[in-house]
Amino acid sequence: MKAHGRVHKYGxxxxxxxxxxxRYLNTTDHKELAAHCMEDIDTEFVNKVNEGDxxxxxxxxGCGSSREHAPIAIKASGISCVIAKTFARIFYRNAINIGxxxxxxxxxxxxxNDGDEVEIDFESGVITNRTKNETYQGQAFPDFLINxxxxxxxxxxxx
Amino acid sequence: MTxxxxxxxxxxxxxxxxxxxxIMAKLDLVLGNDVTSPVAINEFNKxxxxxVFDTEKITxxxxxxxxxxxxxxxxxxxxxxxFCGEYKIKNYFDVGDxxxxxxxxxxxxxxxxxxxxxxADSHTCTYGALGAFSTGIGSTDMCAGMAKGKTWFKVxxxxxFNITGKLPEYSAAKxxxxxxxxxxxxxGALYRSMEFSGEGxxxxxxxxxxxxxxxxxxxxxxxxxxxxxxxxxxxIKDKVDREYKVYEADPDAEYEAVYDICxxxxxxxxxxxxxxxxxxTFDQIGDIKIDQVVIGSCTNxxxxxxxxxxxxxxxxxxxxxxxxxxxPATQKVYLQxxxxxxxxxxxxxxxxxxxxxxxxxxxxxxGILAKGEKAVATTNRNFVGRMGHPESEVYLASPYxxxxxxxxxxxxxxxxxxx
Numbered sequence: 001m002k003a004h005g006r007v008h009k010y011g012x013x014x015x016x017x018x019x020x021x022x023r024y025l026n027t028t029d030h031k032e033l034a035a036h037c038m039e040d041i042d043t044e045f046v047n048k049v050n051e052g053d054x055x056x057x058x059x060x061x062g063c064g065s066s067r068e069h070a071p072i073a074i075k076a077s078g079i080s081c082v083i084a085k086t087f088a089r090i091f092y093r094n095a096i097n098i099g100x101x102x103x104x105x106x107x108x109x110x111x112x113n114d115g116d117e118v119e120i121d122f123e124s125g126v127i128t129n130r131t132k133n134e135t136y137q138g139q140a141f142p143d144f145l146i147n148x149x150x151x152x153x154x155x156x157x158x159x
Numbered sequence: 160m161t162x163x164x165x166x167x168x169x170x171x172x173x174x175x176x177x178x179x180x181x182i183m184a185k186l187d188l189v190l191g192n193d194v195t196s197p198v199a200i201n202e203f204n205k206x207x208x209x210x211v212f213d214t215e216k217i218t219x220x221x222x223x224x225x226x227x228x229x230x231x232x233x234x235x236x237x238x239x240x241x242f243c244g245e246y247k248i249k250n251y252f253d254v255g256d257x258x259x260x261x262x263x264x265x266x267x268x269x270x271x272x273x274x275x276x277x278x279a280d281s282h283t284c285t286y287g288a289l290g291a292f293s294t295g296i297g298s299t300d301m302c303a304g305m306a307k308g309k310t311w312f313k314v315x316x317x318x319x320f321n322i323t324g325k326l327p328e329y330s331a332a333k334x335x336x337x338x339x340x341x342x343x344x345x346x347g348a349l350y351r352s353m354e355f356s357g358e359g360x361x362x363x364x365x366x367x368x369x370x371x372x373x374x375x376x377x378x379x380x381x382x383x384x385x386x387x388x389x390x391x392x393x394x395i396k397d398k399v400d401r402e403y404k405v406y407e408a409d410p411d412a413e414y415e416a417v418y419d420i421c422x423x424x425x426x427x428x429x430x431x432x433x434x435x436x437x438x439x440t441f442d443q444i445g446d447i448k449i450d451q452v453v454i455g456s457c458t459n460x461x462x463x464x465x466x467x468x469x470x471x472x473x474x475x476x477x478x479x480x481x482x483x484x485x486x487p488a489t490q491k492v493y494l495q496x497x498x499x500x501x502x503x504x505x506x507x508x509x510x511x512x513x514x515x516x517x518x519x520x521x522x523x524x525x526g527i528l529a530k531g532e533k534a535v536a537t538t539n540r541n542f543v544g545r546m547g548h549p550e551s552e553v554y555l556a557s558p559y560x561x562x563x564x565x566x567x568x569x570x571x572x573x574x575x576x577x578x
Contacts (some may be wrong), residue, residue: 013345013434018540018549022521025194026224026231028201040544060346060379064542065521066281068198068297089350089381090281094297154299155206 001122001146003080003101007050008045008113010038014057015064016091020073022065025057033069034076051078054120056112058084071095081120083127083138085109096145099153103127105138122146160387161317161414162384163352166292167407168199170275173218178316178413186216187291188269189304192260192276192517197235198298199279200242203305211246212308218250218269219243220260223517225253228524258489258515261285261373261457265365266491267397271306272387272405277304282457282539288368289395290387290405295376315381318343319414321474322359324423329573331467331557332367333459333537334428336374339420341428341438350381351415354408358385359422365394366463373458376541377435391488429535433543441572447554451534452483452565453546454558457512459537460488462495464558469501471562471573477509478568484526486513510565522546528553535564 018040020033027033038045055074061084062070073093074082082095082102095102101122109126112118116131125140141149151157160168160175168176170184191199196219211217224232236253243251253261261282264270276283279301286293286348292436296310316414321341326332340347353375354415355368359505363371369386373381385391387405395403429444431437454460454468465487477483485505487493493515496502505512518525528534528547533554536546541553554570 015540015542017540017545021221021544022523025523026229026235027345028197028235042550060349063345063379064281064540066195066279066283066295066297068195068279068299071297072198083505086346086349088346088379089293090297090376093300097297097299139231155202155302158303159206 001056001150002119004119005054005080006050007054007056007112007116007118008049009112010057012058013060013063016062016067016070017044018066019062019070020067025067025069028078030072037073037077042110046077049077049079051110052080054118055079055095056109059086061087063088066090068094068098071098071100075100083108096148097154099147099149099151101149103138105136105148108136108138111136122149160409161290161352161412162354162408163317164314164404165291166273166275167312167314176314178314180314181311182314183309183311184275185213185309186272186277186304187374188218188276189301190260190276190280190283191219192223193225193236193239194223194299195238195279195298199305200238202299202302206302208306211248211305214247215249216558217248217305218264219248220252220263221254221257222259222262222515223521224523225257225516226514231567258492259457259460259517262460262488262492263353265289265369266489268395268400271395271399271401271403272391273403277310281376282373284380285369285373285457287375287382287384288365289370290385290391292382292384294382295411304524315350315352316415317354317455318348319417320353320355321419322355322357322418322422324359324417324421325362326422326425330425330427331559332363332370333557335420335422335427336371337438337555338425339432339437340374340378340435342418343378345377345434345436346379348375351380353378353379353380353383355383360386360388361390362422364459364463365390370458370463373436377539427557427560429560429570430541432541432552432554435541435555439473444570447533447570449481449535449564449569451526451528452481452534452539452561453519453526453534453536455488455578456485456517456538457488458539459558460486460492462492464537465492465501466495467558467560469504471559471566471576472508473504473512475566477565481565481568483510483565485510485512486518487515496564519546535561535570537561
């Protein structure tokens with residue numbers, strides 16, 4: 001299981017209020033949420049993101065609210081994986097539960113630049129930066145997480 | 160084991176657990192609100208569940224965008240109302256009964272010491288004030304919790320805060336927790352428990368503790384938890400009418416770090432935009448003009464907060480060009496504030512007083528900021544765009560500081576008015 005795409009890079013403490021501002025939480029529609037993804041820190045994100053692209057950020061990604069709308073908006077915008085130094089714990093759980101793969105890898109978060117072409121192998125946890133010809137070792141996904149991601153979320157995996 | 164580890168072990172049916180261990184734990188309460196529950200209900204229906212685990216151990220509180228701010232928000236509440244009706248969920252709280260969830264549930268006696276609680280709202284960590292393990296989760300976990308009455312946890316390690324002393328006049332629990340977040344950072348307790356204990360606890364009221372546990376998430380913590388004492392037992396005695404168990408940390412419990420917090424040294428503190436860790440005392444603040452003050456939220460919307468604000472606002476006027484919005488967190492707080500004459504003080508001072516709602520705290524409604532505006536708020540987050548326009552600013556503070564700032568029109572501490 002792999003992800004491959006161009007990188008959208010962000011800094012520390014990207015919180016759920018900027019991932020999807022609360023003023024849009026009056027809907028649960030995935031496409032509507034995706035239309036406002038990252039709006040308060042990067043108004044161009046929704047115009048430049050392509051299916052399969054990868055989001056990379058520094059420490060404490062997804063801090064703040066428990067809104068599952070945040071990983072839903074990221075996933076529905078086409079992002080195939082988020083890499084960060086660390087994730088806030090509720091976001092981590094929510095992302096896995098809805099089937100959005102995320103990987104903690106401080107080295108990758110530091111060295112990958114905006115626009116780099118990156119490939120991720122979830123079974124091995126190896127992150128390859130094709131632009132810079134570098135590889136970084138992230139946390140490999142255990143089988144039960146691979147199963148949740150492949151099933152497109154926790155509830156589907158329980159069926 | 161730490162207090163949290165003991166509660167988790169008991170709910171997993173184990174004698175002992177260790178930090179990092181994955182466990183399946185029974186739940187005493189599953190909570191959702193009008194923003195997170197609809198996502199959980201959609202998943203519940205998609206998964207094909209046809210029953211909930213316990214009609215008395217699930218609660219939904221319509222507090223975020225209520226009274227309904229628009230047609231879509233009304234639809235989300237209707238979805239929750241219909242679901243709770245269909246599945247006979249007893250503790251459904253709608254406009255007229257509802258309050259801000261984390262002020263309401265302790266008041267209703269729905270949380271007791273030793274409970275294991277999950278809520279699809281990050282400030283679910285508030286109930287740690289009562290000596291419960293309580294943590295925020297997302298809608299999918301809420302859905303699974305409603306169906307099965309259990310969920311998996313990774314057992315957290317802990318950081319201990321040894322509280323001593325007594326707060327000086329006009330210093331508040333909010334100042335203590337802002338000071339702590341400033342000390343350890345917004346990810347300083349990531350994945351961990353924050354355990355509060357020590358001889359100074361006796362000088363913190365239950366409302367002080369609810370305020371502090373509420374903001375454990377702003378340090379990244381999985382939960383915040385207070386040792387149970389006379390103050391706790393006195394608070395729950397006329398609220399909780401079921402059995403509960405008090406857990407204490409073992410004397411040899413392991414902590415990743417121990418911080419000594421002396422309440423005598425706590426000064427009025429303000430967290431600057433755009434992170435709660437940007438804590439400053441008044442020697443580092445300067446002259447900052449403001450446009451709005453919000454006094455309320457799950458952090459500081461309880462009766463003692465209303466009294467603190469009223470103490471400052473009594474016989475004074477809100478400054479010209481400042482809007483001051485006071486939001487009692489529950490109907491009970493609202494009524495009590497009315498009976499004590501606090502609402503009259505607020506209205507005579509030129510404040511708007513609102514029915515309970517999370518409203519402006521998360522930029523929902525009832526006090527949204529325009530581009531470039533600044534607000535002092537007793538809420539819990541000051542992220543970019545949190546209360547409105549992405550170029551507005553929120554400064555977090557205690558009800559004392561918020562009320563004093565409303566009077567002067569700039570960020571002020573009460574001593575500026577009373578000296």
